[in-house]
Amino acid sequence: MAQDRPTASELLSAIADFLRDEATPVLDRAEPGLGFQMRVAANALAILEREVRLGPAADARERERLVHLLGRSGTLDELNRELARQLRAGERDEKDEALMAHLEATIADKIAIANPKWR
Amino acid sequence: MREALAAAVSRHFRAAATIEDLSRQSGGASRQTWSFDAVADGRHHALILRRDPPAKAKTDREQSVAIDRAIEFRVLRAAYDAGVRAPEPLFELGAADGLGDAYVMRRVDGTAIARKLLRDAPYAEARSRIAGQLGAIAAAIHATDPATLPPLQRREAADHIAGLRRSLDQLGHPQPVFELALTWLDRRKPPPLDTPVLVHGDYRTGNYLADASGVTAILDWELAHLGDPLEDLGWLCVKSWRFGAIDKPAGGFGSREELWAAYERAGGRKVDPGRAHWWEVFGTVHWGIICLNQAWKHLSGSIKSMEHAAIGRRAVETEVDLLQLLKSAG
Numbered sequence: 001m002a003q004d005r006p007t008a009s010e011l012l013s014a015i016a017d018f019l020r021d022e023a024t025p026v027l028d029r030a031e032p033g034l035g036f037q038m039r040v041a042a043n044a045l046a047i048l049e050r051e052v053r054l055g056p057a058a059d060a061r062e063r064e065r066l067v068h069l070l071g072r073s074g075t076l077d078e079l080n081r082e083l084a085r086q087l088r089a090g091e092r093d094e095k096d097e098a099l100m101a102h103l104e105a106t107i108a109d110k111i112a113i114a115n116p117k118w119r
Numbered sequence: 120m121r122e123a124l125a126a127a128v129s130r131h132f133r134a135a136a137t138i139e140d141l142s143r144q145s146g147g148a149s150r151q152t153w154s155f156d157a158v159a160d161g162r163h164h165a166l167i168l169r170r171d172p173p174a175k176a177k178t179d180r181e182q183s184v185a186i187d188r189a190i191e192f193r194v195l196r197a198a199y200d201a202g203v204r205a206p207e208p209l210f211e212l213g214a215a216d217g218l219g220d221a222y223v224m225r226r227v228d229g230t231a232i233a234r235k236l237l238r239d240a241p242y243a244e245a246r247s248r249i250a251g252q253l254g255a256i257a258a259a260i261h262a263t264d265p266a267t268l269p270p271l272q273r274r275e276a277a278d279h280i281a282g283l284r285r286s287l288d289q290l291g292h293p294q295p296v297f298e299l300a301l302t303w304l305d306r307r308k309p310p311p312l313d314t315p316v317l318v319h320g321d322y323r324t325g326n327y328l329a330d331a332s333g334v335t336a337i338l339d340w341e342l343a344h345l346g347d348p349l350e351d352l353g354w355l356c357v358k359s360w361r362f363g364a365i366d367k368p369a370g371g372f373g374s375r376e377e378l379w380a381a382y383e384r385a386g387g388r389k390v391d392p393g394r395a396h397w398w399e400v401f402g403t404v405h406w407g408i409i410c411l412n413q414a415w416k417h418l419s420g421s422i423k424s425m426e427h428a429a430i431g432r433r434a435v436e437t438e439v440d441l442l443q444l445l446k447s448a449g
Contacts, residue, residue: 037425037426040425040426040429041425044428077293080295081293084293087299088284088298088302090306093299094303094446099299100442100446103295103299104442106295107296107438107439107442111435111436114432114435114436115432115433115435118439119365119439
């Protein structure tokens with residue numbers, strides 16, 4: 001059964017905004033160490049908000065690319081295990097253009113969730 | 120703790136000492152640093168206590184490569200005596216003091232906070248000097264006479280790669296980008312030097328103090344070992360230590376070339392840019408896997424810390440950097 005609004009993403013945004021804009025300034029004055037921790041918490045909630053919103057499609061795209069790259073099916077975890085094994089064994093390397101395109105796309109999706117400002 | 124510390128300080132200064140302003144310092148989540156003043160014989164001494172908390176989880180990789188406080192004291196002593204800009208180590212505490220594995224050093228003025236050094240007005244002059252100073256100080260560290268050092272592990276490129284692969288296996292989650300980078304590194308690893316040097320092991324912005332004149336002291340010697348001097352210079356240039364100043368690879372304050380030139384001018388051996396690049400790529404994978412390990416400390420229950428948990432999500436920053444580095448390396 002679908003939940004009522006706010007969606008998970010909307011609720012996480014509301015909490016993150018509250019912690020960052022209202023709770024953190026008060027903590028910064030009272031106890032700077034806790035203010036820092038609160039910034040970490042607000043930032044982590046912002047990551048979760050992006051993950052809820054962008055994660056499922058990103059995972060599906062990653063799995064689809066892996067099936068194509070490795071020529072076999074499996075769960076996302078199984079496919080990544082196989083890819084990691086091949087990379088450690090040196091069976092594929094940075095000269096493999098299809099591999100690099102896959103990794104670029106995967107990491108672009110990952111950083112868009114974890115820290116879109118990173119460059 | 121205050122009484123035990125007062126007794127030890129009194130013994131060192133050979134005069135009854137009182138302890139003032141004892142406070143735990145931020146940073147250094149794994150091991151404790153306390154700041155305090157001691158008044159003995161009418162004189163004030165600004166001091167720092169470095170102390171290991173009791174019982175740590177054995178699965179902790181950082182712990183297994185870190186040296187204990189007694190060894191750290193002797194490394195700091197050797198480096199300080201060799202003229203390295205570092206806090207002056209004063210005395211060790213004994214088992215009878217009841218404070219654990221601990222020593223006391225003099226407190227040095229300055230801040231280690233990267234954000235302030237990179238952006239605040241009082242450090243405007245210092246910003247133009249820090250890259251060169253870090254090059255010169257690294258040369259002094261690497262010139263420390265090995266005969267004056269306590270026994271230290273020798274860690275070459277191959278040992279580091281094996282250590283990081285072990286970490287990935289223990290963490291158990293597949294990491295294609297780190298595997299790609301480790302294989303790249305393995306195929307190009309520099310041969311060991313005939314004579315390894317003292318490597319600081321965590322030479323980066325955040326681990327030194329600076330004031331308006333620039334760098335005042337190199338801190339955090341707990342990852343010291345013997346190895347390739349370019350390990351320190353490569354680590355300093357990892358993008359994560361630029362704290363946003365991404366166009367200034369030398370710790371956020373200058374170019375690689377500026378760092379290397381200052382290093383060579385101060386007596387460091389000539390820097391091979393390819394070898395330095397190898398260590399920068401290595402440092403980037405290393406930091407990424409440290410991020411995963413930090414999160415694992417929380418996930419394994421060895422410490423309960425939201426901050427540690429959150430660091431796990433920073434590993435991907437180094438994956439972005441690695442793909443850029445491997446592309447530019449060809």
